[in-house]
Amino acid sequence: MRYELYYWSAIQGRGEFVRLALEDAGANYVNREPVERKSAFAPPFLRAGALLIGQTANILHYLGPRLRLAPKAEPRRLWLHQQQLTIADWLVEVHDVHHPIASSLYYEDQRREAKRRAAIFREERLPKFMQYFEKNLQPKEPITYVDLSLFQMIEGLRYAFPKAISRLEGKYRKLLNLHNRVAERPRISAYLTSGRRVPFNRQGIFRHYPELDS
Amino acid sequence: MRYELYYWSAIQGRGEFVRLALEDAGANYVNREPVERKSAFAPPFLRAGALLIGQTANILHYLGPRLRLAPKAEPRRLWLHQQQLTIADWLVEVHDVHHPIASSLYYEDQRREAKRRAAIFREERLPKFMQYFEKNLQPKEPITYVDLSLFQMIEGLRYAFPKAISRLEGKYRKLLNLHNRVAERPRISAYLTSGRRVPFNRQGIFRHYPELDS
Numbered sequence: 001m002r003y004e005l006y007y008w009s010a011i012q013g014r015g016e017f018v019r020l021a022l023e024d025a026g027a028n029y030v031n032r033e034p035v036e037r038k039s040a041f042a043p044p045f046l047r048a049g050a051l052l053i054g055q056t057a058n059i060l061h062y063l064g065p066r067l068r069l070a071p072k073a074e075p076r077r078l079w080l081h082q083q084q085l086t087i088a089d090w091l092v093e094v095h096d097v098h099h100p101i102a103s104s105l106y107y108e109d110q111r112r113e114a115k116r117r118a119a120i121f122r123e124e125r126l127p128k129f130m131q132y133f134e135k136n137l138q139p140k141e142p143i144t145y146v147d148l149s150l151f152q153m154i155e156g157l158r159y160a161f162p163k164a165i166s167r168l169e170g171k172y173r174k175l176l177n178l179h180n181r182v183a184e185r186p187r188i189s190a191y192l193t194s195g196r197r198v199p200f201n202r203q204g205i206f207r208h209y210p211e212l213d214s
Numbered sequence: 215m216r217y218e219l220y221y222w223s224a225i226q227g228r229g230e231f232v233r234l235a236l237e238d239a240g241a242n243y244v245n246r247e248p249v250e251r252k253s254a255f256a257p258p259f260l261r262a263g264a265l266l267i268g269q270t271a272n273i274l275h276y277l278g279p280r281l282r283l284a285p286k287a288e289p290r291r292l293w294l295h296q297q298q299l300t301i302a303d304w305l306v307e308v309h310d311v312h313h314p315i316a317s318s319l320y321y322e323d324q325r326r327e328a329k330r331r332a333a334i335f336r337e338e339r340l341p342k343f344m345q346y347f348e349k350n351l352q353p354k355e356p357i358t359y360v361d362l363s364l365f366q367m368i369e370g371l372r373y374a375f376p377k378a379i380s381r382l383e384g385k386y387r388k389l390l391n392l393h394n395r396v397a398e399r400p401r402i403s404a405y406l407t408s409g410r411r412v413p414f415n416r417q418g419i420f421r422h423y424p425e426l427d428s
Contacts (some may be wrong), residue, residue, distance in 0.1 A: 040351060051289055051292070053296065075265055078265070078267055082268045100315060102331065104338060135252050136253060166414060172395050
C-alpha cells in the first residue's frame with residue numbers, strides 16, 4: 001500500500017505523529033500539501049487506497065496493526081488508542097498554552113493570557129500527564145505507535161519548555177528510557193537526521209517562547 | 215453484557231454521550247461514581263466484562279456495533295469514529311470558552327479571558343463545526359452513536375448559548391432535523407423526561423453565562 005499523508009510541509013504539527021509511524025515502519029508514503037475535503041475537518045488526513053481517514057489518533061488506530069506498530073487483538077488496540085487519545089488531549093493543552101484565546105489570533109495578541117495559562121500548564125498539567133504515562137508504561141513490551149508519539153511529546157516539550165522539562169524529566173525514568181529507546185531505532189534515527197524531518201519552529205504546535213517557560 | 219459507566223452523577227459532561235448510546239439501545243448498565251484507576255486519565259470510563267475502557271470516543275467506538283449504533287465494517291466505523299473525534303474537539307472548545315486559562319481555576323477568576331474567547335467561539339468556531347457536520351450528514355441513514363452525540367451538542371449549545379444558537383440554527387436544517395429525529399426516538403424521549411437525565415447546570419461542560427452569549 002502506498003499512503004498519501006496530507007499535512008503542511010512547513011511544520012511538524014499533528015502530521016508528525018503519523019510521519020513517525022510511517023518512517024519507523026519503512027512504509028511507502030508521500031507527503032502532500034492539504035487540500036479542501038468535505039469529509040476532513042482539518043489536516044492531517046491519510047489517503048489509503050479508497051479510504052480517506054481523518055483525525056490523527058484515528059489514522060494511527062488504522063495504521064497500527066498494518067505497520068506492525070500495534071497488535072491486532074481488540075482489547076490491546078483499544079488500550080493503545082485510549083492512550084493515543086490522551087496524548088491528543090495533552091497536545092491540545094500544549095497548543096493552547098500559546099493560543100489560549102483563539103488559533104486565529106496572533107500569539108502577540110494573547111500573550112498575557114498565554115503567560116497565565118503557561119504557569120498552570122507547567123505546574124499542574126505537565127506533571128499530571130507525565131505521571132500518567134510513566135505509571136502505565138510497560139518497558140518490556142514491543143514498541144508501538146503510542147511509544148513513537150510519546151517520544152515526539154518529549155522532543156517537543158524539550159524544544160518548547162526546556163527549563164520546565166529539565167526540572168521534571170528526572171522523575172520520569174521510564175518515559176525517558178522509552179524516549180531514548182525510540183531515538184535509537186535505526187529508521188527513526190535515520191529519519192531525524194534526514195532532510196525529511198522538519199525542524200521545530202514557531203509555526204508549529206510546540207513553540208518556544210522564553211516567557212512561557214520561566 | 216452488563217456495563218458499568220464511571221462518571222460523576224451530578225453532571226452530564228462527557229459521560230452523557232455514553233449514557234445516550236446506552237439508553238437508546240436499552241442496554242443493561244449502571245452508573246457508578248468515578249474511582250481512581252491507574253489506567254484511566256479521567257472519567258468517563260466503562261467497565262465491560264474484563265475490559266476497562268477510557269476516553270469517551272473510544273468507549274463509543276467499542277460500544278457502537280455492540281449496541282447496533284454503528285455498522286461492523288471497518289471503513290464505516292473509521293468514518294464514524296473520525297466524526298466522533300471531531301465532536302470531542304468541538305466539546306473541548308465549548309469547555310474552554312468558560313475555562314480558557316485552567317480547569318482548576320474558578321470561572322470568576324478567568325471571566326475576562328472567557329469573554330474574549332467566547333466572542334471568537336460564537337463567530338468563528340461554532341459556525342465552522344456546525345457547517346462541517348451539516349455538509350457531511352446523510353439524513354437517510356440509520357441513526358448512529360454519532361447522531362446521538364450531535365443531538366447532545368445541539369441540546370447543550372441551546373442551553374449554554376441560547377442567543378448565538380438561535381441566530382445560527384436556521385442555516386443548518388439537516389442538523390436540526392437530525393436533532394428532532396433523535397429526540398423522537400422512544401427510548402431517548404423516555405430518558406429525557408426521566409429522573410435519570412441530569413439537568414444542565416453550571417458544573418458541567420455546557421454552561422450558561424449570559425455574558426458569554428451576547
